[in-house]
């Protein structure tokens with residue numbers, strides 16, 4: 029079980045290029061919550077996730093992890109976070125096994141060889157241990173990235189479109205993993221254009237920015 033955690037978004041505003049995406053966006057995410065960010069293409073879901081992972085600064089507002097500003101306590105915050113973005117960070121010339129081994133060495137993960145083989149089995153990549161990732165299908169490549177979820181010890185998972193290219197059975201398996209993570213006191217925040225089936229799921233709909241909004 030994880031300790032109690034809370035991610036607080038307070039009055040966030042975001043601008044990309046000349047375009048204001050959102051303003052005065054506030055929310056609180058707590059241990060046990062499984063959250064799906066919804067909204068049409070281009071509304072700013074990825075931009076919000078990039079702020080929550082400290083990859084981008086908001087125009088104004090703040091984000092706190094257990095009351096500490098994430099930009100001021102970046103290292104300790106990032107040690108609590110697993111982020112899977114659109115570009116998954118998988119090295120295509122390495123095998124799935126080598127990718128997971130490398131990830132295990134650079135991140136706070138469950139230790140040992142066995143957990144790597146278990147993760148590969150969970151994502152259905154047994155039999156592909158010796159193939160370079162670039163030889164795998166799009167869905168299998170996505171599964172190499174997703175296999176990190178089985179190694180992770182981070183309480184906060186932020187996932188941008190984790191279901192893209194994943195088949196129906198894989199989606200159900202992932203959803204079950206997210207529910208289990210939340211049941212253990214973790215937090216899952218993801219974007220998806222798919223209708224997810226989970227009683228735990230909280231849907232948070234992003235609204236188009238209106239210029240009369242005050243920061």
Ligand SMILES: Nc1ncnc2c1ncn2[C@@H]1O[C@H](COP(=O)(O)OP(=O)(O)OP(=O)(O)O)[C@@H](O)[C@H]1O
Pocket residue numbers: 044045046047049067068069070071072073074075076
């Ligand atoms: N680096 C950038 N510079 C300028 N504008 C950008 C940049 N990145 C994104 N944008 C713009 O910000 C807007 C929001 O993009 P974002 O990727 O956050 O949307 P999204 O809600 O995740 O969309 P989708 O559902 O298509 O993934 C888009 O109009 C996009 O063109």
